Amino acid sequence: MASSPRVLITTDDFNLADEVAALRANDKRVGAVCSFIGTVRDRNDGLGVSSMELEHYPGMTEKAIEAMIDEAHQRFDIYAARVIHRVGLLQPLDQIVLVAVSSAHRGESFQACEFLMDYLKTQAPFWKKEQTAEGARWVDARVSDDAALAKWGIRASNA
Template sequence: MFSVCIQPQDFDVSTELARLHASNAQVGAACFFVGLVRDRNEGAAVASMELEHYPGMTEKSIAAIIERARQRFGIAAARVIHRVGLLQPLDQIVLVAVTSAHRGASFAACEFIMDYLKSEAPFWKKELTPQGTRWVDARVSDEMALKRWEQL
């Protein structure tokens, strides 16, 4: 199972794990990353975050990232859930879940997908701070993460 879901509602990690490995007895490893909304960013308090996306384009972009991970790491399954809409600090914002025969491929593919998701998926994030609203720009560290994958 390779799938992408963009949704406003929260997700349950246990449910997603059960879905990923339910029908594949060759799976020996599962790796999950869950991203949370922080209450601070760039030195300012964050009261909330609003995420927008381009329906259709966002799912295609993430599906292409998952396909690259499948080809590169030979993973058995991958699921990405990304929330949109208004989120509060400590809300779950993203889930990247990967299964494979062995842990090395799961760890690497999970990180690979998350790194490319941060830089290539068409999401727009707006934070509400005490100073007002601001759009969240791409980080240099995210671009550096991509360069690392190009060298491996």
């Protein structure tokens, strides 16, 4: 089993290779690891983005993501999952989020990784504020994010 905590909220950057190694943690059952990394873009909704600031509710955020990972374990035949989400001030090209999942076979890892990312986009208690040439603006979940979550049979609580 993985020796690292399943959820980490941090201002620090992360290293994919280190995180995958920790997720695998000498587990000889693992035949597949799927990972997703989200990064800060320099444009959103037609405007240039110079930075993004992410805030969260300490304790509540980790608990919500832990529940998402528990749900992924119930739905998919996976061995371990790891979610790292950064907070604080980030610049374009900075890594924001990592979702990594291990399993015996790729299909379960791919599905669980996508499920967790869809869940995170709409249900994790994060608040994002972008800096644009027109000033600061809060970023809401998109209708397409809610639709992605709905394909898993979950209705977005923000809908």
